[in-house]
Amino acid sequence: MRKNPSLRIYALAYLAFLYAPIVLLPLFAFNDSRVIAFPLQGFTTNWFAEMWADKTLFIAFRNSLTIAVSAAVFSTILGIFAARASTRYKFPGKPGILGLIMLPMVLPEMIVSMALLVVLIAIGVPLSLFTIILGHVLICTPFAVAILTSAFQSLDRSLEEAAYDLGETPASTFRLIILPLVMPGIISSLLISFTISLDEFIIAYFLGGNQTVLSVYIFGQFRFPAKVPAVMALGTILVCISIVLLTIAEYFRRRGIAKSGGKDTGGFL
Amino acid sequence: MTTTEKPNMIEFRDVHKYYGDYHALRGINATIKAGEFFSLLGPSGCGKTTLLRTIAGFEDISSGAVLIDDKKMDDVPANKRPTNMVFQSYAIFPHLTVEENVGFGLRRDPRSKDEKAKAVAEALEMVGLKGYGKRAAHALSGGQRQRVALARALILKPKVLLLDEPLSALDKKIREQMQVELIKLQREVGITFVLVTHDQEEALVMSDRIAVMFEGQIAQLADPETLYRRPNSRKVANFIGTMNFLPAEVLSEGAGGIEVEAQGFGRMTLSTDQVMAGEAGQGAVVGFRPETLTILYDSQTATDREVMGTIEEVVYFGDMTYYDVKLDGTTEALRISMRNVFGRPVLEIGTRARVAWSPGALVMFR
Numbered sequence: 004m005r006k007n008p009s010l011r012i013y014a015l016a017y018l019a020f021l022y023a024p025i026v027l028l029p030l031f032a033f034n035d036s037r038v039i040a041f042p043l044q045g046f047t048t049n050w051f052a053e054m055w056a057d058k059t060l061f062i063a064f065r066n067s068l069t070i071a072v073s074a075a076v077f078s079t080i081l082g083i084f085a086a087r088a089s090t091r092y093k094f095p096g097k098p099g100i101l102g103l104i105m106l107p108m109v110l111p112e113m114i115v116s117m118a119l120l121v122v123l124i125a126i127g128v129p130l131s132l133f134t135i136i137l138g139h140v141l142i143c144t145p146f147a148v149a150i151l152t153s154a155f156q157s158l159d160r161s162l163e164e165a166a167y168d169l170g171e172t173p174a175s176t177f178r179l180i181i182l183p184l185v186m187p188g189i190i191s192s193l194l195i196s197f198t199i200s201l202d203e204f205i206i207a208y209f210l211g212g213n214q215t216v217l218s219v220y221i222f223g224q225f226r227f228p229a230k231v232p233a234v235m236a237l238g239t240i241l242v243c244i245s246i247v248l249l250t251i252a253e254y255f256r257r258r259g260i261a262k263s264g265g266k267d268t269g270g271f272l
Numbered sequence: 273m274t275t276t277e278k279p280n281m282i283e284f285r286d287v288h289k290y291y292g293d294y295h296a297l298r299g300i301n302a303t304i305k306a307g308e309f310f311s312l313l314g315p316s317g318c319g320k321t322t323l324l325r326t327i328a329g330f331e332d333i334s335s336g337a338v339l340i341d342d343k344k345m346d347d348v349p350a351n352k353r354p355t356n357m358v359f360q361s362y363a364i365f366p367h368l369t370v371e372e373n374v375g376f377g378l379r380r381d382p383r384s385k386d387e388k389a390k391a392v393a394e395a396l397e398m399v400g401l402k403g404y405g406k407r408a409a410h411a412l413s414g415g416q417r418q419r420v421a422l423a424r425a426l427i428l429k430p431k432v433l434l435l436d437e438p439l440s441a442l443d444k445k446i447r448e449q450m451q452v453e454l455i456k457l458q459r460e461v462g463i464t465f466v467l468v469t470h471d472q473e474e475a476l477v478m479s480d481r482i483a484v485m486f487e488g489q490i491a492q493l494a495d496p497e498t499l500y501r502r503p504n505s506r507k508v509a510n511f512i513g514t515m516n517f518l519p520a521e522v523l524s525e526g527a528g529g530i531e532v533e534a535q536g537f538g539r540m541t542l543s544t545d546q547v548m549a550g551e552a553g554q555g556a557v558v559g560f561r562p563e564t565l566t567i568l569y570d571s572q573t574a575t576d577r578e579v580m581g582t583i584e585e586v587v588y589f590g591d592m593t594y595y596d597v598k599l600d601g602t603t604e605a606l607r608i609s610m611r612n613v614f615g616r617p618v619l620e621i622g623t624r625a626r627v628a629w630s631p632g633a634l635v636m637f638r
Contacts, residue, residue: 159361161361164357164359165357165363165424166376167350168328168330168356169376169425170351170352170380170428171351172351180365184366
């Protein structure tokens with residue numbers, strides 16, 4: 004059977020559309036011109052220096068980091084509880100409860116942020132980094148639950164019983180057996196939640212009050228054409244960080260599966 | 273195999289277990305003697321694993337009592353019971369080395385590090401894994417994992433070792449080898465072994481006594497030979513080995529035994545210990561194992577009795593041949609197994625054969 008060449012062209016065009024803009028980021032980040040246009044001028048690292056000197060950018064970056072780390076830690080802790088409960092215990096209404104936990108994954112963020120904004124204002128909570136963290140925990144938790152459930156599921160129940168049988172308490176069994184075996188899942192969950200939170204825009208924009216985070220700041224900079232090359236430099240750095248984090252996350256996820264002898268299903272990379 | 277003088281190690285007193293509406297254990301009463309190799313045998317879903325897990329403390333019982341060494345285990349959690357378990361999946365901790373796995377139970381042991389290391393080395397040597405201590409557990413073969421699981425459980429010197437289908441994941445050769453090793457090991461350490469298996473051959477080979485379970489109840493508890501020769505029901509007879517059945521009728525009962533007329537065999541007298549209770553709605557039958565009948569060759573004569581039949585099917589197994597023979601006056605063919613002897617040809621389908629039998633080898637279910 005001959006393959007249809009138009010399908011191949013479609014696939015290539017699709018990939019180009021997906022990734023070409025990302026390739027443009029480093030291209031213009033090192034381009035010696037304030038105008039974003041071909042042909043490229045000379046090579047420069049000025050934009051990175053300009054970006055580095057920007058105080059507001061630094062504050063936005065620090066805010067984003069605080070939010071992303073907090074959101075990753077909280078959603079992973081919540082994810083551990085939910086994943087453990089969903090894989091080990093039976094309780095009434097389990098499918099419904101798990102469904103509700105996973106729902107924010109598919110819910111438009113606009114709705115989540117609007118609803119949160121209305122509630123927070125109504126009960127008089129001032130908008131701050133904390134409120135952004137709340138919103139981000141909400142959207143990161145489903146991802147944490149999904150990753151951790153697969154980690155907990157690949158754990159043979161007999162392992163727990165064996166440890167218990169050999170004289171350990173439920174608490175020490177969790178520490179000595181379960182935790183080390185799901186650790187790759189935990190690391191993977193932390194990294195992915197961190198990444199999701201870091202580049203989230205809508206919730207950060209709605210719930211941030213007068214605090215600026217990276218994504219909102221970058222969007223703001225596009226109003227000033229002169230600032231765009233510096234944003235490109237920042238974007239280049241963010242792309243690199245994202246690739247590194249996702250690679251580490253995937254590495255730990257796969258190692259976790261290999262360790263417990265399970266089959267590789269799904270995954271991000 | 274005499275275990276009568278030995279003290280009780282495990283006692284089940286009217287043990288019931290419900291999962292919701294499902295009645296998994298229906299009044300288990302049994303005792304397991306100290307130092308005994310005891311097997312729980314039955315088809316899947318018969319409750320044998322559940323019963324084993326009540327000994328380990330992984331399952332609560334709904335009513336009744338489980339005693340270990342004359343102590344009630346009601347309020348004793350699994351981590352405080354004098355039992356250790358070899359799991360069906362072996363449950364080797366994949367993130368630890370062989371050594372760390374075997375020594376896991378010694379974590380709370382007050383002995384010095386050196387003494388513990390020595391105990392681990394001894395345990396590994398006992399199961400034939402000397403020198404494997406530093407290996408990663410997840411890199412072991414199935415047979416090796418099982419040895420690690422055994423060493424890990426035995427290092428704590430439990431009063432009872434529980435084995436949940438420990439050989440089912442191994443291939444045939446290694447399984448047979450491990451059966452022998454387990455028996456030797458049990459004799460060596462003298463610990464009470466309780467084995468769960470669905471493999472009747474494995475149970476017969478390894479056990480001092482076997483409890484055959486169906487639907488949450490013990491159908492028969494006896495030593496392997498009694499179970500095989502005198503099964504107390506048709507169900508047990510069918511589960512352990514093969515048994516042929518022929519319709520029969522009781523003619524008279526007396527002090528010396530009962531007079532029976534069986535299809536194909538005619539009249540005979542059976543002693544009372546050959547007669548078992550049958551199932552309601554099924555008529556009386558006599559049953560016999562395939563190897564208790566012998567097809568006679570030309571010059572041979574029967575030591576006891578003889579009937580004629582026609583060979584309808586021949587199944588050649590190398591060392592054995594199975595013949596399906598229809599005896600004169602019977603409606604269905606019976607299976608007869610014969611050991612093949614050098615120089616004696618395997619008989620052909622359609623051959624008329626003289627079949628030797630003996631009333632002493634029969635059991636009756638009525």
